[in-house]
């Protein structure tokens with residue numbers, strides 16, 4: 417019932433749990449005192465037909481003190497309830513965020529939507545576990561013993577009967593827990609799948625509309641929502657049924673105790689005060705246990721969500737993130753790839769096959785090949801998006817010291833189709849590349865990508881606001897800003913992956929000039945579909961079906977390489993056809 421892994425999270429916050437239990441216990445003691453004084457007053461009035469002044473004073477005094485205690489205890493309880501889980505929720509969310517940044521894309525066991533749902537709604541559910549369920553478990557023990565001793569003092573026989581009923585409730589909770597696990601699993605699965613599909617459809621809504629697929633997707637979502645509704649109803653049904661079982665035990669037990677107390681009064685075994693107290697306190701005996709039952713269901717939701725979060729947090733990190741200790745501060749001037757092979761999944765064909773190449777600072781390398789030939793896969797391996805290829809990827813600094821790929825990764829930057837411009841000013845976006853850059857440096861870099869005149873034309877200049885992902889810019893302007901931001905980052909190795917594929921010729925020219933200039937001080941890999949964009953580059957590498965099939969300068973390849981000549985010819989044909 418008590419999850420060890422979750423409890424370990426509490427650390428210093430256990431004191432708040434103790435605070436909640438004690439405040440509840442204080443309320444219970446105040447209730448017992450109120451019940452006692454009410455019963456004594458009633459009994460006196462019933463037998464003597466009047467209430468003595470002393471009894472009146474005690475009655476009013478006890479009621480006032482009880483109210484004060486209850487009010488203080490309630491305040492203290494809400495204070496502790498808030499603190500018992502707020503730090504913990506923050507910690508769990510921070511841990512999830514940190515983990516998501518550390519784990520390789522290839523090893524992410526949860527996708528973005530699942531992670532968001534679990535760390536928002538799932539973590540929210542943990543509040544109930546810590547601030548309600550756990551304190552209630554301890555309070556139940558304390559309250560049952562307290563009320564038992566008071567009742568036993570009144571009339572031992574029915575008090576023992578009530579005590580014997582108590583284990584039935586935790587036993588029924590444990591039995592329900594077994595069924596609940598499966599139902600909760602289905603509920604969370606449905607919730608996550610629905611969220612994921614909703615997110616995907618929302619992202620692709622324009623595409624769905626263009627292809628008139630929105631109605632079809634809507635029907636699909638309807639079906640998914642319906643099965644989630646079923647799972648939710650099953651969960652609610654299970655919760656309701658189990659509450660009925662607990663009610664029967666709680667109120668049944670209280671009823672048995674009350675009947676025995678009444679018969680004790682009729683037979684003269686107990687006094688009127690004792691009998692009245694028994695009737696009023698018998699319910700008090702079971703109420704905490706009954707509440708435990710209701711809290712249990714909400715807590716189970718949190719436990720189920722937290723299990724998925726823990727599985728995620730316990731999953732292995734990327735080899736890159738696991739590196740500890742000092743990073744090698746050396747700057748790579750040479751990058752060597754030896755016999756690198758990589759497959760996205762065990763049973764999949766190799767996307768890269770025994771690729772060997774070396775890249776030097778001061779050079780720009782044009783990487784071309786048909787779609788699916790493995791160009792982007794090489795980029796993903798270099799940036800650490802995917803890890804553990806066969807073969808070796810090693811860097812060397814100017815003094816020939818070896819730099820491992822993980823040490824090198826901070827020095828590698830990629831600009832590709834996934835690169836993003838955030839809603840905010842041009843300056844904000846550029847400063848992401850280098851937070852310390854001055855306005856002058858920003859203008860310089862804008863000049864390098866031929867964006868200076870555009871920005872100068874805007875009344876707000878550097879403070880011109882870009883909409884999310886540069887919606888209010890042309891494709892070429894957007895791409896040039898992405899490159900400007902990367903240039904500001906001042907890295908040793910740059911990978912440009914299809915950065916000119918959807919831009920106008922003016923932007924293409926500006927980009928090519930900027931990257932060629934950059935190659936004087938960095939290692940630059942320029943991946944492209946279009947051969948003419950890499951013609952002038954120092955070395956051209958041709959990929960075909962995962963293999964590096966040719967390497968050389970344009971002039972050399974034009975003379976010797978059949979593949980290159982075919983490439984040139986097919987591109988010429990395409991250009992003549994107007995593509």
Ligand SMILES: Nc1ncnc2c1ncn2[C@@H]1O[C@H](COP(=O)(O)OP(=O)(O)OP(=O)(O)O)[C@@H](O)[C@H]1O
Pocket residue numbers: 760761767785786787788789790791792793794945
């Ligand atoms: N995330 C992935 N999971 C599984 N297979 C993938 C993944 N990404 C790429 N592949 C496969 O790996 C192979 C190489 O893909 P890659 O993206 O490296 O090609 P590319 O040369 O960059 O293609 P393009 O020019 O179209 O971008 C292809 O067969 C592709 O289907």
